Amino acid sequence: MADGSRKRRVLVVEDEDNIAIALDYLMTREGYEHDRVANGAEALGRIRATHPDLVLLDVMLPEVSGYEICQGVRLDPSLADVKILMMTARGSAIERKKGLALGADGFISKPFELKELREEVRRLIGGEV
Numbered sequence: 001m002a003d004g005s006r007k008r009r010v011l012v013v014e015d016e017d018n019i020a021i022a023l024d025y026l027m028t029r030e031g032y033e034h035d036r037v038a039n040g041a042e043a044l045g046r047i048r049a050t051h052p053d054l055v056l057l058d059v060m061l062p063e064v065s066g067y068e069i070c071q072g073v074r075l076d077p078s079l080a081d082v083k084i085l086m087m088t089a090r091g092s093a094i095e096r097k098k099g100l101a102l103g104a105d106g107f108i109s110k111p112f113e114l115k116e117l118r119e120e121v122r123r124l125i126g127g128e129v
Contacts, residue, residue, distance in 0.1 A: 008125050010034040011052040013043045013069065014087070015061050019110065023056060026114050030121070040064030044072045052082060053125045057104070059088035059095065067102055074103035083124040087112070 010032045014020045020036050027034040035050065037043045040061035047055060047069075055073070059066040066086055073079045085106040086099040096107045106120050 007031060007033045008054070009050065009052040010054045010056060010121070010125075011043075011047060011050060012036040012056045013040070013061065013066065014056065014058045015039060016058075019058075019087075022114065023117075026118060030118060032121075038062075040066070040069055043069045047073055047079060047082065048076070051079065054083045054085060054121060056121075057084055057086050059086055059090070059099070067098060070099065070102045070104050085120055085124060 010027050012020060012023050012027070012034060014023060014036065015038050020038070024034065024036065035046070037046050041063040043057075043061070043064065057066045057069060061069075066088075070084050070086065073082055073084060083105045084103065085108060086104045087108050087110055088095050088099075089110045099107050105124055108117060108120055
């Protein structure tokens with residue numbers, strides 16, 4: 001990245017307000033620029049428009065699933081550098097395999113510890129530049 005002063009951008013795709021509020025708090029505290037989309041139908045358009053460094057992507061969303069969004073991002077060559085961290089309440093091995101097979105960079109089960117989420121986000125995109 002040429003502009004070393006740019007904050008990392010995170011897009012939260014989460015329909016549950018209480019989880020989104022916790023994520024908002026964490027992203028603010030960590031110094032990331034962030035935005036939120038509450039339904040799957042808006043997500044891909046917002047990802048294309050804002051080109052975030054990371055998408056925190058819920059699997060179970062209204063209208064379009066996190067899996068479909070992940071696949072859509074991975075099929076768009078202009079979004080190849082966007083990292084995807086999937087979140088699901090059904091943290092089974094099958095869910096995880098499916099997400100990773102579709103191109104997710106990481107997977108976290110809900111409810112998650114904020115510390116665990118912070119470590120995953122840092123692993124994928126690092127802290128503030």
